[in-house]
Amino acid sequence: MRKKVLLLHPNFKEYSLGKEWEENESLSPPLGLLYLAAPLMKDYNVKFIDLNVENFEKKDFLQLLKEQDFLLISCYTGNMNSVYGIINNARKANKELIIICGGPHCNMINGHVKGSDYTCIGEAEEYIKELLDKIVSGKNVNNIPGLCYVKNKKTVQNPGIMKVDNLDKSMFPALELAVGKDYGYIAGLRIRAAPIMSSRGCPFNCKYCTHKGRIKYRERSPESVINEIKKRVKNGYKYFFFGDDNFLLNKDRVMKIMDAIIREKLKIKMIVQGRVDSADYEVYKKLRKAGVIMIMYGIENINQDVLDYYNKKITVEQIINAITLADKVGIISFGYFILGSPIETMKHYECTKKFFDKYPLDIILNDILVYVKGAELWDEFHKKGIIKDDELSIVSDERFNKFTTKELFRIKNDLLKHFYTNPKRILRLHYKIIKAGELGLLLKALLSGAYFKFFNFMKSPYELAQRG
Secondary structure (H helix, E strand, O other): OOOEEEEEEOOOOOOOOHHHOOOOOOOOOOHHHHHHHHHHOOOOEEEEEEOOOOOOOHHHHHHHHHOOOEEEEEOOHHHHHHHHHHHHHHHHHOOOOEEEEEOHHHHHHOOOOOOOOEEEOEOOOOOHHHHHHHHHHOOOOOOOOOEEEEEOOEEEEOOOOEOOOOHHHOOOOOHHHHOOOOOOEEOOEEOOEEEEOOEEOOOOOOOOOOOOOOOOOEEOOHHHHHHHHHHHHHOOOOEEEEOOOOOOOOHHHHHHHHHHHHHOOOOOEEEEEEOHHHOOHHHHHHHHHHOEEEEEEEEEOOOHHHHHHOOOOOOHHHHHHHHHHHHHHOOEEEEEEEEOOOOOOHHHHHHHHHHHHHOOOOEEEEEEOEEEOOOHHHHHHHHOOOOOOOOOEEEOOOOOOOOOHHHHHHHHHHHHHHHHOOHHHHHHHHHHHHHOOOHHHHHHHHHHOHHHHHHHHHHOOOHHHHOO
16 A cells, blocks of 8 residues: 655644634745655655645644654744644654654754654755655665654764755656645735746855855756746646746856747746846846746845845845846836844935835835844854844844834834835836736736735734734
8 A cells, every 4th residue: 555645834824723724825835845746656645735825624634644654844944833833733643653854944953853753954855755665664764865863762863965966857846736725826916826946056145044055056957947837838837936046147048948938939927036136138138028027036125234234245236227127128026125134224214215216116025134043144143142042033123233023013014005105116017017918817816806905915014013
């Protein structure tokens, strides 16, 4: 009988089920788990659940856990409370269940997740079937790199790290497991987007990030990327979300991918992520021609002293250039911002408002700075004694800067309200959506109320900002 494997993406909000469950809207499913699923599906019964978009009654969820042989959990520092809650429930429901953890949090701590049987460090898709096969057959697992486990009541960690040297050799993620789940939300619009990862890793070293070069930057060939896109198109996908942190980094590769999309007459729409220092007019024209409708930038701040403090290696001039070029060719620009660096004052936030008023940025999301273990910023304040050993993730407050967390949330709300109450910006965004051939998408969002819900949400105070 084939063993049963449950791939589980825990809640990013508090672990909850039934009436207490809260949805966490997502653009696309988590690719990490679906990459793991692909090599397992031939010999195992594989099921995928995302508790951010799926709700269960507790008794039904526990019954599901009871029926499984393996539970594979995706771990992020921001969802570890959920992870531990799930592990606790799983142990009560099924004492024979083998629990395997992996993901960014495991890579960051470079160690074993308490309560799990095995923890994978690195990229596990080329090793996961070997691991499960050896567990089933009772064979030794000491040759699997980066694997953590408990042996004779002691935690063991095998040397090395799991990694994929040639991304072209990886199987395409098992996206079919996510069909029918409630994904596709972005800026009040609803699209059925196929996630795709054409490169991995990051060659940069921003102070707030936990990458630290543990997993080097690698790219898939244009041919591999196009083959995956063509497969998804055959399965009915029109929209694609490139999850690469730096899709636009290698301009020659980007142009080859876009040229192939045009040559193959693939009528698709794409959302990509890129750095502002990769902005190039000829590249942007080709992106638009091939079907790119949005570029998402990790801008983080528009004050040069803060950018330098974060070691972003970009300039305000480059931010302006990227936004202006995107606007010129008709691509929607989406900017991520971080508030609450140790050097920020109210003057910085007033400058941010002026920037919003002056330049054609279309959509923003801003978050409060979080000090995460593994990042240079966390190390810096840990050495100063401000962060304790067991504080793995801390939202910025008066210990680090001039503002309390409550004050930072108020500033965040104020910036969002300032940005989204500009009628000129909203009209420009509508124009770009229509120009991209998405009038039907816009009308559907307007009629469903989702679009108004998004903008009202962005203009309204957040619940956390009201907490004392």
